[in-house]
Amino acid sequence: GAGVSQTPSNKVTEKGKYVELRCDPISGHTALYWYRQSLGQGPEFLIYFQGTGAADDSGLPNDRFFAVRPEGSVSTLKIQRTERGDSAVYLCASSPHPGTEAFFGQGTRLTVV
Amino acid sequence: GESVGLHLPTLSVQEGDNSIINCAYSNSASDYFIWYKQESGKGPQFIIDIRSNMDKRQGQRVTVLLNKTVKHLSLQIAATQPGDSAVYFCAGGATGTASKLTFGTGTRLQVTL
Numbered sequence: 001g002a003g004v005s006q007t008p009s010n011k012v013t014e015k016g017k018y019v020e021l022r023c024d025p026i027s028g029h030t031a032l033y034w035y036r037q038s039l040g041q042g043p044e045f046l047i048y049f050q051g052t053g054a055a056d057d058s059g060l061p062n063d064r065f066f067a068v069r070p071e072g073s074v075s076t077l078k079i080q081r082t083e084r085g086d087s088a089v090y091l092c093a094s095s096p097h098p099g100t101e102a103f104f105g106q107g108t109r110l111t112v113v
Numbered sequence: 114g115e116s117v118g119l120h121l122p123t124l125s126v127q128e129g130d131n132s133i134i135n136c137a138y139s140n141s142a143s144d145y146f147i148w149y150k151q152e153s154g155k156g157p158q159f160i161i162d163i164r165s166n167m168d169k170r171q172g173q174r175v176t177v178l179l180n181k182t183v184k185h186l187s188l189q190i191a192a193t194q195p196g197d198s199a200v201y202f203c204a205g206g207a208t209g210t211a212s213k214l215t216f217g218t219g220t221r222l223q224v225t226l
Contacts, residue, residue, distance in 0.1 A: 033213075042219055043214075056213055091157070099208050
């Protein structure tokens with residue numbers, strides 16, 4: 001596609017449930033990033049993939065959060081045992097190479113009730 | 114660690130005037146900076162970037178200035194238009210951390226007619 005695509009655009013889930021958020025990066029971009037944005041705040045780094053491997057997962061808040069990119073393209077962010085504090089917009093970005101401009105998707109708004 | 118902040122949370126500018134949005138950073142290792150524009154309900158949109166070996170870079174109606182001595186950068190928008198109304202974020206990163214960007218909290222630009 002022309003840009004980074006994220007699905008779903010909105011997700012409402014009950015506390016304690018498991019959710020998966022999907023990101024389709026721009027074709028050919030090797031670097032992929034996940035960020036989380038709370039209301040009124042700037043995006044906060046979660047994890048970075050270079051190809052299939054997670055090169056930096058230092059931003060993941062705890063072990064309930066996990067992300068994969070098995071074929072070096074599509075990535076899935078997985079959240080177990082969701083908590084109300086996980087409610088935020090989850091943004092995915094990709095770039096042709098690390099250290100170059102990153103292009104963001106429109107985000108997935110996650111609401112945990 | 115890295116922190117990136119903005120001086121003003123809201124900036125109101127009359128249509129046609131020039132806008133200047135400021136940003137400060139704390140990490141001397143930061144060598145790559147990006148300005149993003151974010152409209153309501155959308156992901157951040159890349160505007161312009163600058164590397165630490167430059168002190169000025171110009172795009173279409175936008176100029177970014179970087180002052181490494183005082184760890185400050187600014188975004189100048191010429192002839193501000195109603196479509197420029199959005200939240201603007203500066204983000205900084207260091208080459209060694211593979212573009213893990215640290216975002217500020219943002220400045221809301223309001224363009225009045």
